[in-house]
Amino acid sequence: MISLIERETTRKGWMTQEDIIDMVSLAESTPGVIAVNSATFVGCKVAGFWGALVATVGVVLPSFIVISSLFFVLEAFLQNVWVSAAFKGIRACVAVLILNVSIKLVGQLPRNAYTYIVLVCVFAIVTFTNISGIWLILLCAIIGIISVFISNRGGRHPHPVDSTLPTTDSTQDKMHGTDNKEHELLDNYDSSLSNTVASKHNSIDSALLTTDYTWLRGHNQASVDNELDSSVNLPNEYRDEHHTQCEDSQEHNEEDKQ
């Protein structure tokens, strides 16, 4: 959905690449439905409060119409022996789908004691008691805030939020991935923008989970400037320069962190 939003809004000139990065990071880190968050952001950017309202209604309305018209069809057909047999099969499949998504998301969490303890405890409490999951989420948010607070007060160990700098192997790869994408962008800027969008966002999304995203914004700003300054067909020396520039800014950021 995000790649669709990006394609439509950049084509209409509502958003820049940098706006998209802001949008994704905000939509991921604020509560609520990601698609709705993104739409609200775009609306707000283009036309303030009323823009946000219109965009939100716009993104929700198709769901509403489709589901409310399907509902009565489904209600009628579920009495049918064959349909209910089909849904009995589907139910087994739904469990598989949620399980696969959950496993994928666990892979993106930092591997430490806190993660595992919370996973097990919250799972057990929610499955076997009536305690609302909302309270547990709230509790965990408070634990997270307190832990940052303690590490600010001169704790001996750096907080995981700080320590996951973009220096680990996986994020390094992702950075180079993004870098290559920028080169592609420069090469055929107006023809194949949409193709690069999806993969670019995958790398951005996962990078955001573990890292501070300010380096990304800086990096992107640099490349946007370069695009403005130079023609589309770049000489090779320029590319090398561009590349080393990026590496420099990486190192810069790492130094800043330390």
Added chain:
Amino acid sequence: MIYLQLFLTCFKIGLFTIGGGYAMIGLMSQAFVGSGLIDGAMFINMIAVAESTPGPIAVNLATFVGMQAGYKMGGVGWAYLGATVATIGVVLPSFIVMLIAFRLLSVYASNKYVKGALYGMRPAVIALMFAAVATVLLLVIFPLLDTTAITVQSFEQFDYVSLILFVTFLAVSRIKIKGRAIHPIALIGCSAVVGIIVFGLLSL
């Protein structure tokens, strides 16, 4: 007042889930199935429909739940009221929070405490998803089981066919063709066909 209850529940769900659609399933199943508003089997059907129709899955699901709750209460007109209330409820927190976050963009995204809170919340949200899997699976295998009040009678019905199907689908969903996993909607389609064959034709 069921509509107010519906609105507040959806609002809370929208306000406390980070990570969108699937993350909300955990809270939703706890809130709606746990409170008896929706019966368990129907809720799983809804997830399948929400997944295979266009639109954000969480919004689809909220609309569906609202529709069902309203319909149960008083027929067609009330169903639409229920759906409207539930949809607005789940979307409103997104809208409000995003409006505020947009104004505070630079402060919000790089704030240490915001990151700390997110860091704290993520495992809990994912644990809720696993809890949803467990609830769905146990409900499919033991139709009489209520996980929050387990008794001996809960295990009297044991649907081993569904268990076999679950394991099979899990294996199939792991198969990668040219580096790509099978699309969820394709998997749902296959499972419908398998369901018709196994439960309909063979009537196991």
